[in-house]
Amino acid sequence: MGNAIEVVGLSKRFGDKLAVDDLSFSVDFGRIVGFLGPNGAGKTTTLRALLGLINATDGTATIEGRAFTSLPEPAATVGAVLDGGMFHPGRSGRNHLRTLARASGVGDARVDELLELVQLKQDGGRRTKGYSLGMRQRLGLAAALLGDPRVLVLDEPANGLDPQGIRWLRDFLRSLAAEGRAVLVSSHVLAEVAQTADDVVVIHRGRSIMQAPLDQLMAQHAGGTRVAGPDAARLGELLRADGATVREDGGAAIVVGDRSGEQIGRVIAANAIVISELSPVAQSLEDVFFELTGTEGGPA
Numbered sequence: 001m002g003n004a005i006e007v008v009g010l011s012k013r014f015g016d017k018l019a020v021d022d023l024s025f026s027v028d029f030g031r032i033v034g035f036l037g038p039n040g041a042g043k044t045t046t047l048r049a050l051l052g053l054i055n056a057t058d059g060t061a062t063i064e065g066r067a068f069t070s071l072p073e074p075a076a077t078v079g080a081v082l083d084g085g086m087f088h089p090g091r092s093g094r095n096h097l098r099t100l101a102r103a104s105g106v107g108d109a110r111v112d113e114l115l116e117l118v119q120l121k122q123d124g125g126r127r128t129k130g131y132s133l134g135m136r137q138r139l140g141l142a143a144a145l146l147g148d149p150r151v152l153v154l155d156e157p158a159n160g161l162d163p164q165g166i167r168w169l170r171d172f173l174r175s176l177a178a179e180g181r182a183v184l185v186s187s188h189v190l191a192e193v194a195q196t197a198d199d200v201v202v203i204h205r206g207r208s209i210m211q212a213p214l215d216q217l218m219a220q221h222a223g224g225t226r227v228a229g230p231d232a233a234r235l236g237e238l239l240r241a242d243g244a245t246v247r248e249d250g251g252a253a254i255v256v257g258d259r260s261g262e263q264i265g266r267v268i269a270a271n272a273i274v275i276s277e278l279s280p281v282a283q284s285l286e287d288v289f290f291e292l293t294g295t296e297g298g299p300a
C-alpha cells in the first residue's frame with residue numbers, strides 16, 4: 001500500500017503566482033503530521049491538489065499510491081475537512097450526515113455512532129445554523145469519518161476553537177492515529193499542533209523549509225542553557241571570550257546560546273565557578289517558527 005500520503009515535486013501556479021513550489025513530503029499510517037506555515041504559505045492549495053479539487057501544475061500528490069480521482073473506494077480511503085465543512089443551515093446535524101451517508105452508501109447506524117463519537121448526540125436534531133463554531137468543526141469531522149477512512153486530511157481544524165475544544169481535538173486526533181490512521185493537519189498556529197503532531201512539515205512561500213519529527217525540530221532549535229548563581233557574570237565573560245553567545249537574564253543569570261550543558265560544565269569546573277542552577281531553556285514552537293520563516297505564526 002505504501003505511504004498513506006505522498007507528495008512529490010508538487011507545484012501549483014495561479015497566473016504568475018507560484019502558490020506551491022516543488023513540494024515533497026509523506027505521511028505514514030499511525031502518524032499525525034502537522035502541516036505548518038504562515039497564512040498564504042500554500043497549505044490549502046496543497047491539500048486541494050491532494051484531494052483532486054485542483055490540478056497540479058507539476059508533480060504528484062497521492063493517497064495510498066493513487067491520485068484521489070482514481071481511488072477505487074474514496075470514502076473508505078480518505079476523509080477531509082476543508083473550510084470547516086459546508087452545511088445547509090436549515091438542516092439538522094443528523095440529517096446533514098444522513099444525506100452524506102446515503103451518497104456514499106453508508107448506513108444510518110454509522111451516523112448515530114459518529115454523532116456520539118464527536119459528542120453531538122444531544123444536538124444532532126438541531127439545525128446547524130444554531131451550532132457554535134466548535135460544533136461545526138466536530139460535525140465536519142464526523143462527516144469526514146463517515147466511510148471509516150484510513151487517511152484524514154484536515155485544513156485548520158482548530159480555527160476558532162476555545163482551549164477546551166483544542167484539547168478535545170488533540171485527544172480525538174491522537175485516538176485516530178492510535179487506530180493506525182494517517183492524519184495530515186494544517187495550521188498557521190503552531191501551539192495548536194505542538195502537543196499533537198508526531199512530525200511537522202513547515203512550508204513558507206510554497207516551499208518546504210523543514211520536515212522532521214517534532215522532537216527533532218525542538219532539539220535543533222533549542223533555546224540555549226540558562227545558568228544562574230553568584231558567579232554567572234564571570235562565567236558569561238569566560239564563555240564570551242571563548243566565542244559563545246551569551247546574554248544576561250535578569251540579575252544573576254545568563255543564557256548561553258551555542259554550548260552544550262556539558263561544555264558549560266567543563267568551564268565551570270576548570271574555573272572553580274559557583275552556580276546554583278543550570279537548565280535547558282525550552283523554546284516555544286512559535287519562536288522556532290519565527291526563526292525558520294522570519295514570520296510571526298499568528299493571523300495575517
Ligand SMILES: Nc1ncnc2c1ncn2[C@@H]1O[C@H](COP(=O)(O)OP(=O)(O)OP(=O)(O)O)[C@@H](O)[C@H]1O
Binds near residue numbers: 018041044046
Ligand atoms: N484560486 C486562486 N487564484 C489565485 N491565487 C490563489 C488561489 N488560491 C490560492 N492562491 C494564492 O496562493 C497562495 C497560497 O494560498 P493558500 O490558500 O494555499 O495558503 P495557505 O497556506 O492555505 O494560507 P491560509 O492559511 O491563509 O489559507 C496565496 O498567495 C494565495 O493568495
